[in-house]
Amino acid sequence: MWNYSEKVMNHFRHxxxxxxxxxxxxxxxxxxxxxxxALKLSLKIDQKTETILDAKFQTFGCGSAIASxxxxxxxxxxxxxxxxxxxxxxxxxxxxDGLPEEKMHCSVMGMEALxxxxxxxxxxxxxxxxxxxxxxxxxxxxxxxxxxxRIIKMNNLTTVEQVTxxxxxxxGCGQCKPEIEKILAEVLRKEKEKKKTPPRKMTNLEKIxxxxxxxxxxxxxxxxxxxxxxxxxxxxxxxVYVKLTGNCQNCPSMGFTIETFITQKLxxxxxxxxxxxxxxx
Amino acid sequence: MKTIYxxxxxxxxxxxxxxxxxxxxxxxxxxxxxSMHHFGGQVAKKIIEARMRIAKLLGAKSPSEIIxxxxxxxxxxxxxxxxxxxxxQKKHIITTKVEHPAVLNTCRYLHQKEGYQVTxxxxxxxxxxxxxxxxxxxxxxxxxxxxxxxxxxxGVIFPISEIAHIVKEKGAVFHTDAVxxxxxIPFNLQESPIDMLSLSGHKLHAPKGIGALYLxxxxxxxxxxxxxxxxxxxxxxxxxxxxxxxxxxxxxxxxLNIAEEQNKVKxxxxxxxxxxxxxVPSTRVNGDRMxxxxxxxxxxxxxxxxxxxxxxxxxxxxxxxxxxxxxxxxLEPSHVLRSMGVPFTHAHGSIRFSLSRYTTEEEIATVIxxxxxxxxxxxxxxxxxxxxxxxxx
Numbered sequence: 001m002w003n004y005s006e007k008v009m010n011h012f013r014h015x016x017x018x019x020x021x022x023x024x025x026x027x028x029x030x031x032x033x034x035x036x037x038a039l040k041l042s043l044k045i046d047q048k049t050e051t052i053l054d055a056k057f058q059t060f061g062c063g064s065a066i067a068s069x070x071x072x073x074x075x076x077x078x079x080x081x082x083x084x085x086x087x088x089x090x091x092x093x094x095x096x097d098g099l100p101e102e103k104m105h106c107s108v109m110g111m112e113a114l115x116x117x118x119x120x121x122x123x124x125x126x127x128x129x130x131x132x133x134x135x136x137x138x139x140x141x142x143x144x145x146x147x148x149x150r151i152i153k154m155n156n157l158t159t160v161e162q163v164t165x166x167x168x169x170x171x172g173c174g175q176c177k178p179e180i181e182k183i184l185a186e187v188l189r190k191e192k193e194k195k196k197t198p199p200r201k202m203t204n205l206e207k208i209x210x211x212x213x214x215x216x217x218x219x220x221x222x223x224x225x226x227x228x229x230x231x232x233x234x235x236x237x238x239x240v241y242v243k244l245t246g247n248c249q250n251c252p253s254m255g256f257t258i259e260t261f262i263t264q265k266l267x268x269x270x271x272x273x274x275x276x277x278x279x280x281x
Numbered sequence: 282m283k284t285i286y287x288x289x290x291x292x293x294x295x296x297x298x299x300x301x302x303x304x305x306x307x308x309x310x311x312x313x314x315x316s317m318h319h320f321g322g323q324v325a326k327k328i329i330e331a332r333m334r335i336a337k338l339l340g341a342k343s344p345s346e347i348i349x350x351x352x353x354x355x356x357x358x359x360x361x362x363x364x365x366x367x368x369x370q371k372k373h374i375i376t377t378k379v380e381h382p383a384v385l386n387t388c389r390y391l392h393q394k395e396g397y398q399v400t401x402x403x404x405x406x407x408x409x410x411x412x413x414x415x416x417x418x419x420x421x422x423x424x425x426x427x428x429x430x431x432x433x434x435x436g437v438i439f440p441i442s443e444i445a446h447i448v449k450e451k452g453a454v455f456h457t458d459a460v461x462x463x464x465x466i467p468f469n470l471q472e473s474p475i476d477m478l479s480l481s482g483h484k485l486h487a488p489k490g491i492g493a494l495y496l497x498x499x500x501x502x503x504x505x506x507x508x509x510x511x512x513x514x515x516x517x518x519x520x521x522x523x524x525x526x527x528x529x530x531x532x533x534x535x536x537l538n539i540a541e542e543q544n545k546v547k548x549x550x551x552x553x554x555x556x557x558x559x560x561v562p563s564t565r566v567n568g569d570r571m572x573x574x575x576x577x578x579x580x581x582x583x584x585x586x587x588x589x590x591x592x593x594x595x596x597x598x599x600x601x602x603x604x605x606x607x608x609x610x611x612l613e614p615s616h617v618l619r620s621m622g623v624p625f626t627h628a629h630g631s632i633r634f635s636l637s638r639y640t641t642e643e644e645i646a647t648v649i650x651x652x653x654x655x656x657x658x659x660x661x662x663x664x665x666x667x668x669x670x671x672x673x674x
Contacts, residue, residue, distance in 0.1 A: 002588075012592065018662050033665055034625040036586065036606040036614070040664040058664035062588035062607035066662060141612070164612070171612030 004063060005097035011067035016074050019056045028117025030109050035141050035168070037061030037106065039069050041113040043076075045121060050081045057113075064096075064103040071095045072110040081118050087111065088154055089166070104166045108151060137179050140172025145183055152187045160184060207270060208235050214269040215242075219262055223248055230262070238273045240266060243280075254278075282598040285644045289484075290433050290461055290577060290635035291602060295527070296486035302530040303488070306523040314520055315511065324522055331529025338532040339478070339495055340469035348494045348512045349525050353460040353481030354383040356494040357427070359505035359516070360456040360477040361387055364425040365397070366503035368454075371424035375453075377402045377410060378620040379434075383479075384427050384458055385616075398422075407569040408437035408621050412447060419451040430459035430478075431466075434604055434617040434633055435568030436577025438462070445474040454500065460484055460492075464535035465542055465574050476500045482524065486637075487531035491524035538638050546636050547575035549645050553634060554578045556649045561656050563666065567604075567623055567631060576636040579604070579618075581627035584666030585659040590632055593655045599648055604631040626665075 004012075024042035031038035037060060044054035055073040059066050071092055076084045089107035093099045099107055134146030151157065151166050160180050164170040170177045202210070212232055223230055228248030233241040242262070248254055263276045286294065312321035314328050332344040341347065350356045361374070361384070376388050378401045391397040400418045402410055410428070419426065426448045431438045441457055448455040456477040459468075463478075464485030470478065477500065482491035496502055496515070508517020535542075558564055563583040582590065587605025594601055604615030606629060613619065614628035623631070634648070660666055 009592075012589070013596065015662060029664075033584070033629070036612065036625070036629050038664055058662060060584065060663045060665055061586050062605070063592045065586070066589060168612050 002063070002100050002103065004067075004100070007071075007095075007097040008064055008067040008099065011070040011096065012063040015057075015066055015070040017054075017056045017070065017077075018058070020058060021054055021056050026117040026121035028113040028115070028120055030113040030116055031061075033060055037065045037109060039065070039109050039113040041069070041072070041117045043117050043121070045081070052076050052079055052081070052084060061106065061109075062103070064099050064106040065109065067096055068092055068099070068106040068110040069113075072114060076114060081121070084114060085118060087114065089151070090155060101162070101165045104155070105168050108166055137183070138167075138169035138172065138176045141168040143167050143169035148180060148183050149187055152184060153191070157184070158188065202271075204235075208232075210270050211235060211240060211266060211274075214266055218265050218269070222261070223257075226251075233279045238271070238275055240274055240276045241279050242276060244278060285599045285648060287634040287636060287640070287644075287648060288600045288602050289637040290436075290633065292483045292489065293486045293637055294639060295488055296531060296534055298534060299487055299527045299530045303523040303527040306526055311522075314522060315509070327526050327529075328520060328522065331525050331532075334529040334533045334536075335480075335493055338463070338468065338536045339480075340467075340471055341495060342471040342498060345513065346470075346495055346498055348496055348515050349520060349528075350492040350494055350506075350516060351490060351521065352492040353381075353458070353479050353484070354492075355505070356479035356481070356492045357381070357383040357456075357458050358387055359494055360479060361391070361425055361427055363502045363505050364454045364456070364477070365391070367501035368424040371422050372396070373398045373400070373420060373422040373424060375400045375402065375415070375418050375423055375426040375428075377404065377428055379404055379408065379432055379617045380427070380429050381433055381458055381460065384429070388427075402428075404620050406622050408432060408435050408567070408617070409569055409572070410439060410444075412440070412443065415444065416447050416451070419448065419453055421452070423451070423453040425454045425456055427456040427458065430457045430462035431574050431577075432568070432617060433461045434602075434615055435579045435621075436461070436574035436635075437568040438466070438572045438574060440572075441475065442473055445476075449474045449476075461574060461577075464532070464539070465546075465576055467539055470495060470497070482528040482531060485531050485535050487528040488524050491521055491528045493528065542638055543575050546638060546640065549640055549642065550576055550578050550634070550636055553636075553645050553649060554580065557652060560649070560653055565627060567618060567621065567627070578634045580632055580634070581623065582630040582632065582656050583626055584663045585630045585656065587630055587632055589659050590630070590652075590655055593658070594632075594648075594651065597651045597655075599651060602633040602635070604633065605629045 021042040021044050025045040026043040028041045040058045042056050043052055046053050055076050057069040057073050059069040075087055075095055089111045092107040092110045134144035137143055137145050148163060148167055148169055155166055157163055160177055163180050170180050215230060215232055220230055226247055228246040231243045233243050258276055258278055266274050310324055312324045314321055314325035332347045335347050336344040374388055374397055376384055388399045392399045402414055404410055428439055428444055430441050445455045454476045457475055458479045460479055460481040463480040476497045478495040480493050483489040504515050506517050511517055557580055565581050567579040567581055587603030588607035591603050604618045606612050606614050618628040618631060
């Protein structure tokens with residue numbers, strides 16, 4: 001049995017915005033009954049402001065497909081089309097407190113239906129023509145190289161199995177798996193090259209954000225495990241001022257922790273010249 | 282919430298009588314049946330009794346034709362690999378496209394790693410084989426033909442007696458995976474040309490982790506699990522005593538209940554199936570309805586997807602299975618339904634109900650009612666199918 005989050009189950013059990021908008025301003029259809037899931041999204045759009053006034057969906061699919069569709073409609077209502085287009089499959093999965101890896105393709109379907117609907121509204125392309133972009137790699141599910149490349153980049157995928165989980169490509173007869181592996185290797189190679197080119201100098205704002213993110217993701221969990229915590233007080237040039245709280249305050253090994261653990265982590269993620277100073281009350 | 286368990290082809294409840302019979306053999310009578318002392322010897326006697334009970338249910342000629350194993354999968358592996366080792370010069374295996382993975386993946390492995398040729402016989406839209414195709418496939422190089430007795434997903438029963446006769450005429454060994462059939466339909470193996478038959482305890486109200494392989498007297502066999510002298514040297518390893526005794530008791534109960542299984546369970550199954558076919562539009566039964574296990578029904582509800590149905594059933598305390606992509610662990614629907622050419626529109630929305638002798642009238646009525654509302658609910662969300670949309674909240 002899948003380990004669905006409570007939120008997925010809630011959206012599945014009590015889906016929001018089911019149905020079809022009469023005289024919809026935009027319709028996006030993705031998937032088909034043969035593939036095992038399909039989503040039809042219809043939108044009511046305010047012409048002047050390009051704001052999504054209403055969104056409804058119809059979905060054929062499993063629990064997470066229905067939940068992803070329901071979540072999508074909730075997420076886009078009230079947004080302008082440009083704002084809505086910024087929503088990607090990660091955002092949908094996050095909104096649902098995560099989806100099992102094998103079910104990530106459901107969130108991708110949501111994103112694609114939204115794009116299809118907006119393209120339909122803007123007269124960019126008829127939705128059914130979109131599939132023809134690029135070359136079909138997976139014949140079982142009709143997945144193109146363009147889609148595979150895009151989803152790999154968007155989700156930082158690194159294995160063929162992940163590509164299958166996110167796009168369904170390779171999930172049928174499996175004959176295209178070597179082809180997917182080639183595409184994946186090529187994308188990863190390019191990404192690696194990109195990283196090699198020296199990064200431009202960070203702005204102060206970017207630096208502070210990155211410090212905060214590193215504290216949040218890499219440092220705080222470790223301190224919390226010992227009943228401690230850390231707060232960012234200020235950043236001045238390359239000096240980072242932090243305040244230690246909880247058990248950390250009186251911990252005899254704190255000097256060592258700051259010197260090695262915290263400084264090293266920050267240097268690695270932000271820049272190698274950073275220096276960390278503790279602020280006491 | 283009380284569970285309504287309609288997933289007996291996956292596993293079954295341990296019969297209380299079986300549990301009772303097993304209990305002394307954990308903490309009190311824990312002797313090793315191979316020991317020379319009476320403490321072990323009394324356990325050996327119970328194992329003989331269990332072997333006799335199984336032989337009786339199968340209509341075997343002698344209890345020594347029964348080899349205890351750890352599960353149905355081990356029995357299948359032992360039968361196929363044990364036969365191939367007995368005929369090292371023969372390099373061809375015949376099976377079907379709709380076997381359980383225990384047979385299917387064993388054959389795939391033998392092809393990929395050991396170079397065996399494997400013929401996978403196709404089935405028609407009712408899930409039945411073309412026996413002429415079987416006849417033509419057997420050559421002098423064919424070591425073993427392994428064809429299941431009844432399909433776990435659809436319940437379709439193959440004409441095994443006829444198949445066994447064809448295989449024997451052509452001089453190959455015949456094995457059948459009867460894991461789903463034993464306990465549900467009568468057997469008389471001494472009158473049958475079947476050489477080998479696999480069964481599994483937990484499909485007939487015995488515990489999980491115990492199986493058996495029937496090996497007709499005189500059949501060539503090399504042990505699959507090599508070790509001590511247990512099982513007359515045909516399967517090493519100290520006996521899983523309590524489970525063997527449990528399996529014996531379960532087989533005795535099955536012998537007593539088989540008529541009930543055939544009648545009562547079948548009546549309930551038919552009631553469930555017919556009511557759903559009548560009351561839910563765009564619904565069909567997958568598989569040959571004439572030749573089928575009495576307890577199994579595989580029904581497709583068009584325009585909706587199986588996992589969604591199972592989740593809503595589960596919310597109401599009802600346990601069943603599906604052949605849909607999302608539940609098969611892959612992205613494609615079950616290999617059995619695909620081999621039968623069930624349209625994808627139906628395969629994605631397939632549900633397997635498998636009943637047992639513990640199933641009640643009341644449970645059938647509840648499942649029918651709940652399912653009707655679940656199908657309505659999901660069809661209201663679906664973009665496909667007969668349009669009768671209502672908004673739900």
